[in-house]
Amino acid sequence: MFLSKLMINVRSREFRRDYANVHEMHRSIMSAYPDTLDETPARLGHKILWRLDAAQIGYAQYVQSQTAPDWSNLPVGRLAAPAEVRPLGPVLNAIAAGRMFAFRLVANPTWSTHGGKERDVRKRHAHKTSESQIEWLVRRGERHGFVIPTTRSGEPDVAPSPVSTLIGQKKDTGRITVAPVRFDGHLVITDAAAFTDAVINGVGPAKAYGCGLISIAPPRF
Incomplete structure (x- = not known):
């Protein structure tokens, strides 16, 4: 890598x-x-x-x-x-269950519904509040082998912030609109294999359009 x-x-x-x-x-x-x-x-x-x-x-x-x-x-x-x-070998080699890292992730936190008469078509909706965005990330962590620790005040140690909306046009599918969110904070690895897969393959949708890359670094205290 x-x-x-x-x-x-x-x-x-x-x-x-x-x-x-x-x-x-x-x-x-x-x-x-x-x-x-x-x-x-x-x-x-x-x-x-x-x-x-x-x-x-x-x-x-x-x-x-x-x-x-x-x-x-x-x-x-x-x-x-x-x-x-x-x-990226040194980063991947540092991944181990129980380790804490500072991280940054620009992701596309969304939820989906079926689109009208076309039952096999799904429409994505953006999570717009910081609470729902953090909840989305926590659920992704369960799948990808990490948890978000809490601060001394009991709040999740992560801060979501808005990023400029990404727009574009693709010939076969039409208009592209992605509403990214940047997450900065700390995480603790619970499953090294699952987290390694998340680092390599990304987290969440819109990976072709600037979302999903998670970067880790030593904790910041």
Whole structure:
């Protein structure tokens, strides 16, 4: 596994185009990876996740993948500094049941209903309150091998904050609208295998569009 850090030049015309259409952002990221040899979608085949974080100046884009990327395919001027790529092995090796980590996750907390007459069509609805967003994350933790500890006041040690809505257009499915939420806090691993799978494959929906990448670091006290 590899993690890339891309410092974005916000004056880049190509980046501004991608920022206005998250599907184009997805396509630009995919340009760093080869086509897959079978019918597996390239994002799944290379296990690609990405996140756009606000930096002091502009944005830092983090891209995680199973395949080593080739960022030379990006347009000249898109990056404000050379791409940094490092192996993710040390992070994965640090995962063990009982360990606590600080974490950041940009996710798409949603719930779904059946859509009208089409019983097999499901419509997603965004969780809009911080309470329901935290509840969504706690439920995901049960599936993905982690729990959110509590603070001294008894509250979950995580803070959700809104992120700019991601919009785009895709030819075959039409308009794309994703309402991400950024979670910052601490977690405790309960199942190392399940949590490793979550780190590699992501958490929640909209993984092609900047959601699902979970980053961990030593606890902050």
